[in-house]
Amino acid sequence: MKILVLNGSPKKDNSDTMHITRAFLEGMNEVAENEIKTINAIDKHIEYCSGCFACMRNGGECIHHDDMCGVLEEILDSDLLIWSYPLYCYGMPAPLKALLDRTLPLSSMAMQKVGDRYEHVGQRDFTRLRYVMICGCGFPNSKHNFEPAVAQFKLCFPNDHTIITVPESPMFNAPEASVVTAPRLERIKEAGRQFAQSGVVSDDLMTEITSPMIPEDQYAEIVNGTVN
Numbered sequence: 001m002k003i004l005v006l007n008g009s010p011k012k013d014n015s016d017t018m019h020i021t022r023a024f025l026e027g028m029n030e031v032a033e034n035e036i037k038t039i040n041a042i043d044k045h046i047e048y049c050s051g052c053f054a055c056m057r058n059g060g061e062c063i064h065h066d067d068m069c070g071v072l073e074e075i076l077d078s079d080l081l082i083w084s085y086p087l088y089c090y091g092m093p094a095p096l097k098a099l100l101d102r103t104l105p106l107s108s109m110a111m112q113k114v115g116d117r118y119e120h121v122g123q124r125d126f127t128r129l130r131y132v133m134i135c136g137c138g139f140p141n142s143k144h145n146f147e148p149a150v151a152q153f154k155l156c157f158p159n160d161h162t163i164i165t166v167p168e169s170p171m172f173n174a175p176e177a178s179v180v181t182a183p184r185l186e187r188i189k190e191a192g193r194q195f196a197q198s199g200v201v202s203d204d205l206m207t208e209i210t211s212p213m214i215p216e217d218q219y220a221e222i223v224n225g226t227v228n
């Protein structure tokens with residue numbers, strides 16, 4: 001399987017969230033070896049979408065001639081897209097959002113009704129693609145934090161998606177927290193194994209890996225102690 005990781009963190013490999021993503025991929029590779037490529041959005045020259053819709057009328061050619069053309073080809077050559085990013089203002093970091101906006105050339109101006117909503121008809125065939133969202137945040141719980149990002153992802157990729165949201169993710173970059181992060185990463189590996197085997201992660205395991213690693217008030221106390 002060809003897997004493309006779209007890393008939205010400006011920290012690139014040092015991203016808190018990439019610890020989660022790497023564990024998930026390790027679990028997948030234990031089932032079957034995959035061809036994995038990572039694109040750091042921060043490293044790419046991607047202009048903001050101009051909203052001119054030229055790409056949706058002329059067969060997909062954008063007015064901006066930058067790195068996005070190559071990124072689109074990488075996307076179309078993949079079987080699985082993993083959108084890995086930290087939560088910024090309840091959504092994606094700006095470089096990754098710019099990349100997402102510039103996937104517009106994959107669609108045409110024509111619309112079709114699917115269920116109770118309208119969608120643009122694709123100009124390219126990417127029906128085989130599956131999508132995983134892996135998002136970490138620095139708050140000690142998931143409530144009233146991840147909901148906007150999750151809603152956006154579900155609307156952008158309504159089919160074949162898996163969503164993993166993990167609070168307290170800065171602990172993955174803290175060696176002294178390994179007593180709780182190492183077991184959690186092992187469970188995330190198991191999620192990767194389940195996904196590779198069946199295409200889904202069990203509800204019980206998902207609940208486990210998306211829960212706080214330490215009590216919320218303890219985490220908040222630790223964080224507040226480091227900034228005072």
